[in-house]
Amino acid sequence: MSRTYTIRDVAKRAGVGVGTVSRVLNDHPSVSEETRQKVLAAIEELDFHPSPVARQLSAGGKTLAIGIIAPFFTRPAFVGRLEGIEAVLAQSEYDLVLYNVETPEQQASLFRKVPYERRVDGLIIISLTPSNEDVKRFERYGMPVVLLDTSHPDLPSITIDDVDGGKQATRHLVELGHRRIAYISDPLDNPFGFRSSALRLEGYREMLAECGIEFRPDYHRQGEHGRHVAHHLTQELMALPDPPTAIFAASDTQALGAIEAIRQMGLRVPEDISVIGYDDIEVAAYVGLTTIRQPMYQSGVESVKALFQLLDEENPSLPASYTLPVQLIERETTGPPAAA
Amino acid sequence: MSRTYTIRDVAKRAGVGVGTVSRVLNDHPSVSEETRQKVLAAIEELDFHPSPVARQLSAGGKTLAIGIIAPFFTRPAFVGRLEGIEAVLAQSEYDLVLYNVETPEQQASLFRKVPYERRVDGLIIISLTPSNEDVKRFERYGMPVVLLDTSHPDLPSITIDDVDGGKQATRHLVELGHRRIAYISDPLDNPFGFRSSALRLEGYREMLAECGIEFRPDYHRQGEHGRHVAHHLTQELMALPDPPTAIFAASDTQALGAIEAIRQMGLRVPEDISVIGYDDIEVAAYVGLTTIRQPMYQSGVESVKALFQLLDEENPSLPASYTLPVQLIERETTGPPAAA
DNA sequence: GAATTATATGGAACCGGTTCCAAGCAATGA
DNA sequence: TCATTGCTTGGAACCGGTTCCATATAATTC
Numbered sequence: 001m002s003r004t005y006t007i008r009d010v011a012k013r014a015g016v017g018v019g020t021v022s023r024v025l026n027d028h029p030s031v032s033e034e035t036r037q038k039v040l041a042a043i044e045e046l047d048f049h050p051s052p053v054a055r056q057l058s059a060g061g062k063t064l065a066i067g068i069i070a071p072f073f074t075r076p077a078f079v080g081r082l083e084g085i086e087a088v089l090a091q092s093e094y095d096l097v098l099y100n101v102e103t104p105e106q107q108a109s110l111f112r113k114v115p116y117e118r119r120v121d122g123l124i125i126i127s128l129t130p131s132n133e134d135v136k137r138f139e140r141y142g143m144p145v146v147l148l149d150t151s152h153p154d155l156p157s158i159t160i161d162d163v164d165g166g167k168q169a170t171r172h173l174v175e176l177g178h179r180r181i182a183y184i185s186d187p188l189d190n191p192f193g194f195r196s197s198a199l200r201l202e203g204y205r206e207m208l209a210e211c212g213i214e215f216r217p218d219y220h221r222q223g224e225h226g227r228h229v230a231h232h233l234t235q236e237l238m239a240l241p242d243p244p245t246a247i248f249a250a251s252d253t254q255a256l257g258a259i260e261a262i263r264q265m266g267l268r269v270p271e272d273i274s275v276i277g278y279d280d281i282e283v284a285a286y287v288g289l290t291t292i293r294q295p296m297y298q299s300g301v302e303s304v305k306a307l308f309q310l311l312d313e314e315n316p317s318l319p320a321s322y323t324l325p326v327q328l329i330e331r332e333t334t335g336p337p338a339a340a
Numbered sequence: 341m342s343r344t345y346t347i348r349d350v351a352k353r354a355g356v357g358v359g360t361v362s363r364v365l366n367d368h369p370s371v372s373e374e375t376r377q378k379v380l381a382a383i384e385e386l387d388f389h390p391s392p393v394a395r396q397l398s399a400g401g402k403t404l405a406i407g408i409i410a411p412f413f414t415r416p417a418f419v420g421r422l423e424g425i426e427a428v429l430a431q432s433e434y435d436l437v438l439y440n441v442e443t444p445e446q447q448a449s450l451f452r453k454v455p456y457e458r459r460v461d462g463l464i465i466i467s468l469t470p471s472n473e474d475v476k477r478f479e480r481y482g483m484p485v486v487l488l489d490t491s492h493p494d495l496p497s498i499t500i501d502d503v504d505g506g507k508q509a510t511r512h513l514v515e516l517g518h519r520r521i522a523y524i525s526d527p528l529d530n531p532f533g534f535r536s537s538a539l540r541l542e543g544y545r546e547m548l549a550e551c552g553i554e555f556r557p558d559y560h561r562q563g564e565h566g567r568h569v570a571h572h573l574t575q576e577l578m579a580l581p582d583p584p585t586a587i588f589a590a591s592d593t594q595a596l597g598a599i600e601a602i603r604q605m606g607l608r609v610p611e612d613i614s615v616i617g618y619d620d621i622e623v624a625a626y627v628g629l630t631t632i633r634q635p636m637y638q639s640g641v642e643s644v645k646a647l648f649q650l651l652d653e654e655n656p657s658l659p660a661s662y663t664l665p666v667q668l669i670e671r672e673t674t675g676p677p678a679a680a
Numbered sequence: 681g682a683a684t685t686a687t688a689t690g691g692a693a694c695c696g697g698t699t700c701c702a703a704g705c706a707a708t709g710a
Numbered sequence: 711t712c713a714t715t716g717c718t719t720g721g722a723a724c725c726g727g728t729t730c731c732a733t734a735t736a737a738t739t740c
Contacts, residue, residue: 004456004481017666049456049457052399052457052458053393053396053397053458053460054397057393058395059396059399065437065459073426074419074420074422074423074426079414079419082413082414083414086413090440090446092444095437095439095459096437096438096439097405097435097436097437097438097441098425098426098436098437098438099435099436100430102430106430107632113389116344116389117392118391118392118393119392119405119435127635131346162374166518226627229414251602256623256626260626283596283623283626283627286567286600286623287623287626297527328642331415
């Protein structure tokens with residue numbers, strides 16, 4: 001393997017000083033056209049490429065990479081956001097460094113190490129909420145951070161209106177005539193501090209109250225994310241003395257599990273039981289799942305835009321935090337309750 | 341923002357030389373316990389963290405990151421592989437830099453820039469085939485590369501047996517009694533040089549030949565990847581004077597499109613038409629899709645292991661290229677043809 | 681034509697680590 | 711007691727860029 005050339009090799013070859021080569025590399029105006037050509041020729045001949053590492057060290061410079069910290073990035077909801085993020089990044093000169101989080105320990109260690117490692121110029125944190133101490137550390141190390149699907153008073157954030165999502169889903173079911181409406185969610189109390197299940201529960205309860213329906217704790221079931229767990233929870237619900245006539249699931253994946261369980265019991269969706277999901281993942285359309293559509297792609301796009309606003313050194317501005325709306329997508333898994 | 345401390349600050353504070361601090365940082369044995377404690381205390385007090393950039397520059401060192409170049413990384417097939425890759429990486433000290441490719445131009449530019457930028461220590465390229473020139477460049481810059489789902493004579497690769505997959509899918513349909521078997525695939529001739537559709541076609545044709553069934557060009561339809569396109573292609577197939585009784589789709593996503601189209605025509609799957617997919621993506625089990633399971637997760641795992649083998653400086657060894665087997669997963673979308 | 685200003689260029693110093701060499705010091709051996 | 715060995719240690723040189731200062735040359739002004 002041939003040693004790679006340095007700027008000094010280029011300088012020697014072109015018969016100029018290293019400063020001049022550097023100036024050519026950075027399009028500095030004060031280089032005569034003649035010299036510039038000589039230098040460019042030398043660069044070409046040696047197939048020279050400047051080392052970004054050296055560049056960064058000396059110029060205290062940008063890494064031209066942004067980091068994404070996300071839990072379980074293979075879940076459809078995250079893939080959707082990632083897609084939006086990537087779409088914007090692809091237009092820019094930034095690379096993407098992905099930090100996956102599977103355990104709270106990983107989260108803690110990433111929150112500590114990423115800011116001082118300076119491997120990235122900015123950070124988008126998805127669904128994980130940094131502590132006050134974390135936020136202080138980000139600040140101290142001058143690491144710009146945007147939150148996505150979570151929030152913190154001192155950090156810009158892009159969220160999606162979970163409370164309203166819970167409301168809309170519930171309202172839809174109530175309007176169809178349902179009164180016995182169950183809610184299946186992720187564990188409210190979880191090691192990562194995910195809030196979306198709790199917020200949707202809030203919307204669900206608010207809407208029930210608004211409609212004069214009493215909230216029944218036994219109609220709310222929590223369990224780890226995933227189709228199989230939701231399948232079980234649904235079986236539990238259906239085994240109640242007075243089972244629900246409709247189920248609101250906190251994700252499409254869970255809704256699919258619910259539908260599976262219902263069908264396995266020989267019941268039909270929506271004739272016997274209605275099911276509404278959340279997310280509007282790719283297959284939701286295929287299986288005809290009624291759901292709440294989250295603008296996941298768009299939220300990804302917005303988060304990068306916000307980060308770029310922070311990164312813009314000429315004109316750095318604090319991007320506003322805001323909340324994107326959700327949308328009810330009516331398909332074939334919800335309908336009026338069976339005539340009792 | 342407080343200036344971050346350097347190793348010299350630590351040295352001064354601990355009353356030692358910079359070399360000693362560096363030795364402590366790197367667990368060099370020749371540091372007395374007493375000095376080590378002094379240095380550690382100083383590091384603690386200043387909340388000092390060494391700069392990985394400086395470290396890399398001086399030590400000519402590792403970046404402790406590996407790069408993944410993948411096209412359309414949000415497709416389920418890629419997510420599955422990524423999951424396997426990430427699982428291994430999470431156990432290691434390596435970070436993951438993701439390069440998404442959406443256009444052939446991006447591919448070309450990435451293949452050029454990644455090796456010399458030295459932002460990563462090694463590279464896993466998924467589904468994209470580097471040219472001979474690219475391979476030479478990788479070599480010249482000493483960038484270790486492992487190919488996943490593609491191959492090149494001079495590079496280690498992990499592939500999945502596409503030809504056999506095509507065979508197995510076709511054999512399954514033939515054994516059920518089908519003779520008129522169509523194949524829906526991605527475009528064989530595509531700007532990225534994806535080969536899997538072509539290889540599966542090969543297997544399909546071989547098996548047809550083996551079973552004494554003539555290959556009919558009009559039974560092979562190509563179109564961009566995606567449910568909707570597959571939907572169309574299926575309509576075309578069904579509009580033939582003698583439509584197929586079974587469809588082999590080159591991906592589950594496309595199989596779903598096919599099923600959708602068939603159902604929309606008022607026909608049933610599998611009673612009227614059988615459909616077999618490819619990949620065994622998450623929802624395949626949910627919708628009961630018969631398919632060819634690709635060990636995507638495992639192939640991801642293997643690719644990282646292979647790369648680590650190349651990266652192991654004590655004992656660098658050229659990992660073997662090999663092919664993983666596929667497996668037929670029989671579910672409910674295939675059955676005997678309707679009695680003609 | 682001398683003084684002033686603008687333009688182009690070379691190269692030392694620096695960014696924050698690592699490494700290596702030289703040197704100090706204690707322990708060992710003759 | 712003195713030479714030898716081994717263990718610690720300090721700090722200069724270096725990695726490959728950028729930046730800034732000093733200088734040389736050309737252009738402008740009076």
